[in-house]
Amino acid sequence: xxxxxxxxxxxxxxxxxxxxxxxxxxxxxxxxxxxxxxxxxxxxxxxxxxxxxxxxxxxxxxxxxxxxxxxxxxxxxxxxxxxxxxxxxxxxxxxxxxxxxxxxxxxxxxxxxxxxxxxxxxx
Amino acid sequence: xxxxxxxxxxxxxxxxxxxxxxxxxxxxxxxxxxxxxxxxxxxxxxxxxxxxxxxxxxxxxxxxxxxxxxxxxxxxxxxxxxxxxxxxxxxxxxxxxxxxxxxxxxxxxxxxxxxxxxxxxxx
DNA sequence: CACGATTTGTCCGTATGTATC
DNA sequence: GGATACATACGGACAAATCGT
Numbered sequence: 001x002x003x004x005x006x007x008x009x010x011x012x013x014x015x016x017x018x019x020x021x022x023x024x025x026x027x028x029x030x031x032x033x034x035x036x037x038x039x040x041x042x043x044x045x046x047x048x049x050x051x052x053x054x055x056x057x058x059x060x061x062x063x064x065x066x067x068x069x070x071x072x073x074x075x076x077x078x079x080x081x082x083x084x085x086x087x088x089x090x091x092x093x094x095x096x097x098x099x100x101x102x103x104x105x106x107x108x109x110x111x112x113x114x115x116x117x118x119x120x121x122x123x
Numbered sequence: 124x125x126x127x128x129x130x131x132x133x134x135x136x137x138x139x140x141x142x143x144x145x146x147x148x149x150x151x152x153x154x155x156x157x158x159x160x161x162x163x164x165x166x167x168x169x170x171x172x173x174x175x176x177x178x179x180x181x182x183x184x185x186x187x188x189x190x191x192x193x194x195x196x197x198x199x200x201x202x203x204x205x206x207x208x209x210x211x212x213x214x215x216x217x218x219x220x221x222x223x224x225x226x227x228x229x230x231x232x233x234x235x236x237x238x239x240x241x242x243x244x245x246x
Numbered sequence: 247c248a249c250g251a252t253t254t255g256t257c258c259g260t261a262t263g264t265a266t267c
Numbered sequence: 268g269g270a271t272a273c274a275t276a277c278g279g280a281c282a283a284a285t286c287g288t
Binding site for chain 1: 142182183184202207208209211212213214215217218222224238239241242243244245246
């Protein structure tokens with residue numbers, strides 16, 4: 001499972017492992033992950049290490065976390081199409097919780113979208 | 124400084140505070156931030172809380188951390204301009220270390236850029 | 247409705263390793 | 268060698284939200 005002698009941090013190893021379980025379908029969208037205590041026991045690492053792992057997956061948009069309930073594999077719908085007209089521009093904001101794409105329109109208005117669900121196209 | 128009675132987590136309050144010190148120029152590019160122990164004392168929070176704050180700023184590209192040396196305000200050059208022609212599309216990848224903008228060209232080639240230094244424009 | 251169990255969120259303290267000066 | 272400083276990992280404590288009894 002995890003290699004303690006490796007110089008790769010445990011939370012990174014564990015994140016890779018869980019990413020594979022998700023992409024393979026072993027953990028499907030909507031599924032609840034084992035609780036942090038369970039994960040802590042089965043992988044024999046501390047809860048802070050578990051939480052660091054889950055924080056990374058949450059940042060990547062792979063899971064959602066609900067207080068008092070659990071961590072769930074996210075259902076990623078169709079990527080939202082964002083079209084840029086002449087004079088518009090888009091950038092990525094990493095501030096705040098989740099990364100977001102900020103679109104500044106020619107008329108001065110701005111829109112924001114979750115960065116992991118956006119495809120940007122011209123026209 | 125920090126409001127302990129607020130329901131906003133301390134590391135979030137502190138991150139906001141440091142972001143302002145950076146954007147205001149109080150902390151200029153190249154400057155070394157106070158050590159984690161110093162910050163821990165001056166803001167009267169634990170070192171893990173300090174580290175959570177600095178990790179956020181590092182992820183946003185605001186600071187760099189060097190082992191054994193300190194945390195430094197990053198010198199952010201001009202944002203790189205990425206132009207999208209018809210048939211091109213751009214998306215954001217959060218997997219791996221730093222978020223990146225992936226541009227898929229009409230001809231099948233792809234380019235990647237650090238997400239925090241990119242402005243996307245049509246044409 | 248009340249209570250307790252479960253689960254995540256936040257915060258603290260500590261220890262060890264390693265790189266830099 | 269010694270002091271300083273960041274990286275990783277462990278543990279415990281309490282709060283807040285949810286759910287079943």
